Amino acid sequence: MSTRRRDFLAATGAAAAEGNLHAQDSHGHDHQAVPSDPALRVKALESLLVEKGLVDPAALDALIDTFEHKVGPRNGARVVARAWVDPAYKQRLLAGAAPAIAELGYSSQHGEHMVVLENGPKVHNLVVCTLCSCYPWPVLGLPPVWYKSAAYRSRAVIDPRGVMREFGLELPEDVEVRVWDSTAELRYLVLPERPAGTANLSEDQLAALVTRDAMVGVAKVTAASGGQA
């Protein structure tokens, strides 16, 4: 059992102990409160599958660690900044996203197809997964809560401008809005427009401006944005 798994159990125990103030049994023994129903179901699944040799607990821990600490929108921001400063890279990125993204060290083990959608003065791209929550993990990490909500999933297609307005993005009427519905096999990353007034910024400084929301298409990158992804 790795340190992380002990942490998980300890954390569960600590949470349980808090609830226990109200749940001590009649003998006054300080036993642990029972975790939530979903937590118990996951423990049942995991312990049975581990016993059968179907999953390796260390591999589960490594995967969780990757998603909690190594994968996130900063990866996508570096891809976007590179595309802004390096026209040849941008060309490769638009022609075949996965290999170009892998050049920066970000790759998927699932083999799903990646497409980069370029925004321009007259075209704005918006990404959704109407059926569940397919999302370009290697470049954006796991999706935010709103991306998974029934409201976003249904409304992004029906009323994309209304959705974007709620995010504070008002697009002129002459800008064409294209909505892209992700699938298990096809994920999208929006390449936002490089904001004006950033000609003197370094690639790193540019990457710092690029937000997760801009790479999903519910925001634009501005010279003052960044830091929230």
Add this chain to the structure above:
Amino acid sequence: MFAEPWQAQAFALAVKLSEQGHFTWKEWAETLAAELKAAEDRGQPDDGSRYYEHWLAALERLVTGRGLADRPALLARKDAWADAYRHTPHGKPVVLNVVLNRDAPPDTSL
């Protein structure tokens, strides 16, 4: 990212089982989508906060559907874990054999 540790564990279980070929990611997405749709049809559209409950339901559906574990075994194991918590003194790590050897004196070597 994960509001509670079980969400991370459920996430990782689905990804790893798919990587090992027990189901494709397309099958995963379809099963998850069916769970989300069923919740909406019950009049419980998710605001995203209950997403991992649907994720877990999809995982159980695929695990049992593919014969990796059956429902009675999962239910029995869930009860065993609940029992283990009830019978483990505060501050001690909760391990399943506390329940399996419930009549034996508690292992104080932990």
